Amino acid sequence: MASIKIKRNDQVEVIAGKDKGKKGRVLRVIGEKNRLLVEGVMMMKKHVKPNPQRNIKGGIAEQEATIHISNVMLIDAEGNKTRVGTRVEGDKKVRVSKVSGNVIPEKKK
Numbered sequence: 001m002a003s004i005k006i007k008r009n010d011q012v013e014v015i016a017g018k019d020k021g022k023k024g025r026v027l028r029v030i031g032e033k034n035r036l037l038v039e040g041v042m043m044m045k046k047h048v049k050p051n052p053q054r055n056i057k058g059g060i061a062e063q064e065a066t067i068h069i070s071n072v073m074l075i076d077a078e079g080n081k082t083r084v085g086t087r088v089e090g091d092k093k094v095r096v097s098k099v100s101g102n103v104i105p106e107k108k109k
Contacts, residue, residue: 004031004069005084005095009107012072013081014041019067023075027064035066042067076104 006012006026013023019041028037042065050058073081076097083098095104 004029004034005086006036006069006072006074007106010104011075012036012038013075014038014067014071015073015081016071017042017067030066033066034069036069036072037064037066038072039064074104076100077102 024039044065085096087096
């Protein structure tokens with residue numbers, strides 16, 4: 001299994017599927033299935049039962065479904081779609097944009 005080079009809170013663009021061209025932030029990475037949960041992408045409708053104890057109204061709710069990692073590309077700091085490489089700088093391993101060669105900064109929430 002290949003290592004996943006896209007991390008949580010990264011900005012990605014969908015390159016294949018019904019949501020092609022959409023951009024969003026990665027909410028969750030599911031490594032064992034090679035899937036991502038991306039904000040505003042792959043929206044699906046879910047029927048929800050009302051639960052008065054949890055203060056949940058019933059109805060049809062929209063939520064994101066997972067998308068395969070091969071269908072998205074990372075967006076670097078300059079706004080370009082790019083593949084991700086790694087490089088060792090000092091004693092740290094950092095992610096690098098293959099398009100520009102710049103280091104991809106680790107984002108804090």
